[in-house]
Amino acid sequence: xxxxxxxxxxxxxxxxxxxxxxxxxxxxxxxxxxxxxxxxxxxxxxxxxxxxxxxxxxxxxxxxxxxxxxxxxxxxxxxxxxxxxxxxxxxxxxxxxxxxxxxxxxxxxxxxxxxxxxxxxxxxxxxxxxxxxxxxxxxxxxxxxxxxxxxxxxxxxxxxxxxxxxxxxxxxxxxxxxxxxxxxxxxxxxxxxxxxxxxxxxxxxxxxxxxxxxxxxxxxxxxxxxxxxxxxxxxxxxxxxxxxxxxxxxxxxxxxxxxxxxxxxxxxxxxxxxxxxxxxxxxxxxxxxxxxxxxxxxxxxxxxxxxxxxxxxxxxxxxxxxxxxxxxxxxxxxxxxxxxxxxxxxxxxxxxxxxxxxxxxxxxxxxxxxxxxxxxxxxxxxxxxxxxxxxxxxxxxxxxxxxxxxxxxxxxxxxxxxxxxxxx
Amino acid sequence: xxxxxxxxxxxxxxxxxxxxxxxxxxxxxxxxxxxxxxxxxxxxxxxxxxxxxxxxxxxxxxxxxxxxxxxxxxxxxxxxxxxxxxxxx
Numbered sequence: 001x002x003x004x005x006x007x008x009x010x011x012x013x014x015x016x017x018x019x020x021x022x023x024x025x026x027x028x029x030x031x032x033x034x035x036x037x038x039x040x041x042x043x044x045x046x047x048x049x050x051x052x053x054x055x056x057x058x059x060x061x062x063x064x065x066x067x068x069x070x071x072x073x074x075x076x077x078x079x080x081x082x083x084x085x086x087x088x089x090x091x092x093x094x095x096x097x098x099x100x101x102x103x104x105x106x107x108x109x110x111x112x113x114x115x116x117x118x119x120x121x122x123x124x125x126x127x128x129x130x131x132x133x134x135x136x137x138x139x140x141x142x143x144x145x146x147x148x149x150x151x152x153x154x155x156x157x158x159x160x161x162x163x164x165x166x167x168x169x170x171x172x173x174x175x176x177x178x179x180x181x182x183x184x185x186x187x188x189x190x191x192x193x194x195x196x197x198x199x200x201x202x203x204x205x206x207x208x209x210x211x212x213x214x215x216x217x218x219x220x221x222x223x224x225x226x227x228x229x230x231x232x233x234x235x236x237x238x239x240x241x242x243x244x245x246x247x248x249x250x251x252x253x254x255x256x257x258x259x260x261x262x263x264x265x266x267x268x269x270x271x272x273x274x275x276x277x278x279x280x281x282x283x284x285x286x287x288x289x290x291x292x293x294x295x296x297x298x299x300x301x302x303x304x305x306x307x308x309x310x311x312x313x314x315x316x317x318x319x320x321x322x323x324x325x326x327x328x329x330x331x332x333x334x335x336x337x338x339x340x341x342x343x344x345x346x347x348x349x350x351x352x353x354x355x356x357x358x359x360x361x362x363x364x365x366x367x368x369x370x371x372x373x374x375x376x377x378x379x380x381x382x383x384x385x386x387x388x389x390x391x392x393x394x395x396x397x398x399x400x401x402x403x404x405x406x407x408x409x410x411x412x413x414x415x416x417x418x419x420x421x422x423x424x
Numbered sequence: 425x426x427x428x429x430x431x432x433x434x435x436x437x438x439x440x441x442x443x444x445x446x447x448x449x450x451x452x453x454x455x456x457x458x459x460x461x462x463x464x465x466x467x468x469x470x471x472x473x474x475x476x477x478x479x480x481x482x483x484x485x486x487x488x489x490x491x492x493x494x495x496x497x498x499x500x501x502x503x504x505x506x507x508x509x510x511x512x513x
Contacts, residue, residue: 003469022470026459035505047457051472408510
């Protein structure tokens with residue numbers, strides 16, 4: 001068997017502590033994923049990746065670094081992968097979805113920080129995430145105050161570039177974001193030693209658009225009344241897409257979509273007819289955060305869509321591929337990324353429009369709006385999301401949670417009651 | 425929940441594991457990629473394995489033999505999958 005301990009040791013990881021994470025993962029994967037009946041065969045790729053989530057991809061990244069390529073670790077869907085890839089760099093997500101990392105984060109951050117940020121900082125400082133160890137540069141962004149302060153700590157011993165995300169979406173903000181992207185491109189060129197040409201950027205725009213289209217194909221299948229994939233499996237696919245090579249990601253998602261389309265035409269569903277369909281909206285669910293999906297789907301409902309960064313916000317809207325100069329391409333990138341509706345913007349009515357549209361597209365019976373604890377932005381938006389949905393007669397349940405298991409029973413009670421109400 | 429016997433085919437690396445997975449698929453032996461279970465991680469490193477359900481071991485072994493497929497070891501373990509356990513990572 002491949003033993004990654006030597007690789008982790010060379011990365012300077014805390015092996016003993018990391019082994020305790022390795023110990024709990026198989027049970028969680030078994031309970032959440034392998035307990036399901038009638039899963040698509042094409043999930044085998046993601047089963048393999050998650051089984052060796054800190055082995056396979058980190059090993060690939062290290063091999064690419066040996067060839068002189070640089071790895072950029074990112075935290076947010078606003079960072080344009082296209083720019084990094086155009087300079088022959090590699091983009092990877094970073095760890096941040098487990099309670100395992102939270103205590104090490106709380107050692108330096110206030111406890112009243114969201115678990116995603118605490119886990120990210122804990123994963124870095126505790127030396128228990130290979131991706132944090134491998135990344136040559138971290139790319140942060142100003143999407144919330146907690147992250148801004150965390151980046152000051154994370155940037156102490158690894159090069160860090162921060163992109164200043166506008167807080168509004170006026171024309172001048174889109175131009176400002178374009179300038180921010182152009183500045184990021186200069187930084188990436190300098191760091192990699194590779195020039196970004198219009199030709200290279202055009203190709204990387206095409207690559208990432210293909211990845212978006214492939215993810216969208218899978219989500220398109222989730223709109224079917226004959227539901228060919230569980231929310232848990234779709235979430236796993238989405239979570240891994242932040243770490244994978246984009247070309248392979250598109251290939252695997254298209255392979256999955258082929259099977260799902262066939263399942264739909266053959267009437268193969270993973271749930272009984274009449275199972276209530278849930279749209280989940282709110283803060284991101286970084287791997288291995290599977291709690292909400294598992295509770296919802298073992299409470300008699302199915303998650304058919306995630307309006308979140310680990311969901312539709314990641315792939316909706318393509319970048320215009322027709323532009324031929326860098327200046328035009330940076331603008332095209334800005335226009336696409338500024339269509340993403342995050343609670344860091346004011347106003348953010350576009351998110352409500354998105355949710356209302358998706359309720360119809362995905363034939364949703366009820367919406368669960370959930371934020372991670374201490375995420376003031378998404379917590380505040382619950383009011384307007386809930387009001388808009390209720391005005392349209394769409395049942396909505398607002399929740400708040402973190403990465404601990406301690407509220408699972410309470411969540412089961414509330415979600416169970418919500419599903420029961422939908423069934424009434 | 426009663427414990428269920430499952431057989432885990434341990435492999436040298438993920439390429440070998442995926443090849444074995446495809447061979448078993450082709451021969452109609454139901455199998456899934458699964459992490460090496462926690463209960464045997466002291467003896468073997470963590471990583472992927474090919475999991476088959478109880479009652480399919482003979483078919484799997486025959487398929488492996490027919491194709492001369494490579495693997496490291498087969499370990500049989502009682503592993504309960506409990507979707508309502510609510511023990512996450």
